[in-house]
Amino acid sequence: SQTIHQWPATLVQPVGSPLSLECTVEGTSNPNLYWYRQAAGRGLQLLFYSVGIGQISSEVPQNLSASRPQDRQFILSSKKLLLSDSGFYLCAWTAGLGQRGTDTQYFGPGTRLTVL
Amino acid sequence: SQQGEEDPQALSIQEGENATMNCSYKTSINNLQWYRQNSGRGLVHLILIRSNEREKHSGRLRVTLDTSKKSSSLLITASRAADTASYFCATKPPGTYKYIFGTGTRLKVLA
Numbered sequence: 250s251q252t253i254h255q256w257p258a259t260l261v262q263p264v265g266s267p268l269s270l271e272c273t274v275e276g277t278s279n280p281n282l283y284w285y286r287q288a289a290g291r292g293l294q295l296l297f298y299s300v301g302i303g304q305i306s307s308e309v310p311q312n313l314s315a316s317r318p319q320d321r322q323f324i325l326s327s328k329k330l331l332l333s334d335s336g337f338y339l340c341a342w343t344a345g346l347g348q349r350g351t352d353t354q355y356f357g358p359g360t361r362l363t364v365l
Numbered sequence: 366s367q368q369g370e371e372d373p374q375a376l377s378i379q380e381g382e383n384a385t386m387n388c389s390y391k392t393s394i395n396n397l398q399w400y401r402q403n404s405g406r407g408l409v410h411l412i413l414i415r416s417n418e419r420e421k422h423s424g425r426l427r428v429t430l431d432t433s434k435k436s437s438s439l440l441i442t443a444s445r446a447a448d449t450a451s452y453f454c455a456t457k458p459p460g461t462y463k464y465i466f467g468t469g470t471r472l473k474v475l476a
Contacts, residue, residue, distance in 0.1 A: 354398075354464060
């Protein structure tokens with residue numbers, strides 16, 4: 250069965266510090282991968298998505314970047330965090346093109362980031 | 366980016382009552398999905414309804430879809446305290462990889 254991991258679960262970082270959040274998926278190949286941010290009590294904002302290794306689409310120009318160094322690994326980064334980067338970060342995957350169930354998203358447990 | 370809208374934003378009911386949440390969206394769709402999110406957790410997929418379906422059931426869940434009005438509703442029957450969570454609808458416009466999530470309905474079921 251497929252599983253998705255995110256770490257760390259919680260993170261408290263000072264303004265101006267770097268960030269690296271990691272997401273890995275097991276039990277599937279060629280997934281589409283997504284990073285979302287969720288402000289407290291709000292909906293999900295799509296940040297990045299990737300349909301293949303090295304392919305990153307950015308939805309919101311901002312202080313963050315994403316990379317996909319391996320098929321089932323998706324990394325969210327920042328060189329210098331801002332207060333406004335605080336939030337709940339969620340990674341998700343869907344089956345890749347041509348696979349069954351391509352429209353259902355499966356979410357990781359999330360990372361709570363607080364920037365002070 | 367476009368956002369769907371759910372209403373109500375918050376709903377508080379007694380255990381055993383039914384809960385109805387509505388979702389409106391803006392783009393054409395192949396399907397619409399509903400997700401649940403417990404506090405501080407990731408989202409969990411509940412049900413998917415295709416654009417050529419008008420109603421779908423899964424256990425205590427009933428989803429309707431009206432593509433002419435670009436709206437959907439989620440009905441949870443005989444609610445339980447464990448149903449307390451936020452519920453989101455999501456659509457993916459045809460030909461894209463992007464998902465558009467609604468703003469969510471926070472449901473509280475009182476025991």
